[in-house]
Amino acid sequence: MEASFSSSSLMLVTQAVTILEKCKTISELRQIHAQMIKTNLVSNTFAASKLVSFCCLTGDLDHALSVFHRIQNPNPFIYFTLINCFTESSNPLESVYLYAHMLTCLEDWKGIEFSLPSVLKACGRLEAFEEGQQVHGQICKTRLLFDPFVANSVVRMYLEFGQVGFARRAFDKMPERDVISWNSLITGYLRAGEIELARELFDEMPERDLVSYNAMIDGYGKFGKCELAEEIFGMADHKDVKTWTSMISAYVRNHYPKKALDMFGEMLCLGVRPDAPALVSVLSAIADLGFVEEGKWIHAYISTKKLEMKTGFIGSALIDMYAKCGHIENAYHVFRSISHNRNVGDWNSMISGLAIHGLGTEALELFHDMEGLKIEPDEITFLGLLGACSHGGLVDEGRYCFKIMQEKYNIVPKVQHYGCIIDLLSRAGYLEDALGVLRNMPFEPDVLAWKAILSASMKHENVVIGENAALQAIELAPEDSSCYVLLSNIYAKTGRWDDVAKVRSRMKQRRVGKIPGCSSILVRGKVHVFVVGKAIDEKFTREVLSKLDDVVSRLKLEGYQPDLTQVLLDVEVEGKESLLSVHSEKMALAFGLTNTSHGAPIHIVKNLRVCRDCHSFMKLVSRVYNRRIVIRDQNRFHHFENGFCSCKDYW
Incomplete structure (x- = not known):
């Protein structure tokens, strides 16, 4: 069909492609499509492929698919364009269907290697393990394993499934490995918590790049191994902003806010411009420290660089920082200043900030404003609200929030939500009600729930409930000194000094040290x-x-x-x-x-x-x-x- 096209037809193809490249809207696209149908240009593979590509660029995948189904002999490039777009869409299953269609329609499999990474990614997103293995089998029957993009995609797919063993076997059978291959497997090991295996692989690498160092620093930080993260950080000859951010985040995550702040200062002195994640991490460190002057400087820096509009997390971090530094008015000022660009995280930060300042009524009012603006609350919203009610002694309001989160918003309470309602009731003296909630939880209570009962028993001088709560808490967290201290205090309040001595003796035997104030x-x-x-x-x-x-x-x-x-x-x-x-x-x-x-x-x-x-x-x-x-x-x-x-x- 295409061979019969004259030079005038080729000119029409060129014109259509040129117009398509200038096209800006869906309506313009449909007009061009209609014209191509009238002139029979849709039967030209090149012109049709350009039409499909533009549909994909605009996100109109249904239109792209309708055009595709009218192409008599689609080439591998058209398949690749559609498969790649559907893989990244909300319907990755269509990528797998298109790949299967391609295998049956193409006379040979030449050119399918371009689509394979996307198909493998789609299988990973769909958790389609059997289909992924079938694609892997087809790759093994060809020489496509020599293509590093395809081989690396196989490794990444198995890691997406959480199948670290399969990923390692695929990695070991690769004819050639590049740095991306090594980094993919290292990242997979870290995600699976296999820290030692990741380090072994890191040490074996013939060459490393920044991704290698950054992955190890981030992984060590997430698993509380700051000293090892520091070691890797020191090994990196060159560091980019992500290297610094990963190390700062490691410090913040493991409760070394002063080290995080010092490293941020060092980063600035070396002329490394912080990105949004670095700023969010350092604001978190300042919030942990509780002193605001450095936070005000960071806020000024953010305003100067106009970063608020680039990420929704910076606003939340600023609100959280000011609230935790005791400047709730500043937190509210930031909250108001982002009125046109608020996300649910900003509302959550403000509600939680009001909660820790004991402003329960104000937190509830803010929640009603949130509802009025049709912003859907999430589970963190209700953690903040329940905490606000607990600190303010708002028992009825707390019960109401706990009810509507389930009945109105269909949020299934987690152990933290139950802990908040238990804390609310027990603080207010409703110890039996709190115990009722604890016993009827759909899962085993954690140590925080028992400690809430224990702390309230101390406050309300209920020795029987307090003693039982303490024993339960100690069983769950035998190294938590606060459980022993609260039990000891309950005995001391009632003059049971022999029992006080027994608790202290048990702490000594278990080598549990009291946290000094x-x-x-x-x-x-x-x-x-x-x-x-x-x-x-x-x-x-x-x-x-x-x-x-x-x-x-x-x-x-x-x-x-x-x-x-x-x-x-x-x-x-x-x-x-x-x-x-x-x-x-x-x-x-x-x-x-x-x-x-x-x-x-x-x-x-x-x-x-x-x-x-x-x-x-x-x-x-x-x-x-x-x-x-x-x-x-x-x-x-x-x-x-x-x-x-x-x-x-x-x-």
Whole structure:
């Protein structure tokens, strides 16, 4: 048919192709298609293939398929174009059908190698293991294994199935391996958690590229092996932004925020421009540290580079950073500033931020705004809402949220959601109701659920429930010191000192160390850390203790009486008062009063829950010294001002 085309027909083909290349809309495409039908150009394989290609570029795959079915003798290139597009679409199964059709229609299999990587990828996406093996068998019968693109696609397909053994066998049988082959298998091993096998392969590689180093750094980071990630980082002669980002992320993921921040600074000094993932990671590190000045600098950098519009994650990270640094107003300002480009992650960050500041009512109002804008909440939204209700003592509202997440939004609660509702009920004193939820969960309760019961039992002085919860928690997490400490505290509150001694003896036998309370404060760009009775930098200890004595004396004139029930040790009254007076948050406060200007707010971060005596102490200091004090403890924020706390004494 095509051989009979005259020179004028060839001119028509050229004109049609030229017009197609200038085509911009679907409607224009349909007009050109109609004209090609009238002039019989659709029977020209070259012209038809261009029409199919343009349909694929515009995403109109149904139209592309309808054109394809009218081509009398489609060539391998047309098949490749369609197979490749359907592989990346929501209907990858069509790629497999087209591949099967191609094998039956082509006189020989010449040219099918271009489509094979896409077909193998489609099989991987569909989890079509048997079909993938059949394609692999066809490849083995030909010499196509010598094509590195095809051979590498076989390895990647098996890795997509999670079949690491099959991938390794395919890798071992490859006639030639390039760096992509090695990197594919290393990445597959890392994804499967086979860290040692990945390292063995990495060490065997005849040559490595940046992908090799970045994959290993990222893999080690995800599995908590920061020292090994550092080793690989040091081995890389050349580093790109992903290398730096992978190492920063490894530090953040494994709770080394200071190292992450230091590495980010080093990266900037070397002139490496951070990408969005690097900025999100470093904002997460700043959020962990709890000090905002570096975060404000990052925010300014992001605004200067106008990166907010390039990724939805930066806005969420900024909101989260400001909220966790105690600046909820700044978080809300960022939230408002991205009003035209918000995603569900931004709403979740804002709701969770309000939750940790005890602003439960405001979090619920924000959720209602979210519903009004028809933004579909997800499971993280409800974790934030349930946490907000828990911190605010909003029991009825929390029950309602737990109900609608299932009935209205068809979200199946996970163990974390059950943990939140258990925490909500037990904090409010509904211990039996909380136990009922725990017993009726569709899966075994985790240690956090039992610890919520345990902590509330301590607060509400229910020894029986608390003792059982502690024993359950210890069985699930025998190395978690907080379970033993809370059980010991329950016994101490009721004067059961023999049982206190038994708990401590068990901790000693199991080599479980108690996490020491520490508090930190940022003054003039430097973080100062305090533990009970001393500063980590000991040159400040005497100064701080002296100031603390002055503060306690002044507060006693205002009616302060130390809450000796917070000292759960069998010591005399004088000893209890002495121990109370040097809690780490009080040490940090005294340092802040001495080293910041009069009237300046004081921000403190504590690694454990603030005790009731320190809470009363902070309220009184905020009034007597006219200071705004913000403390972030293990669970939430406390904003002390004019003798009151934002938590309304519910925490």
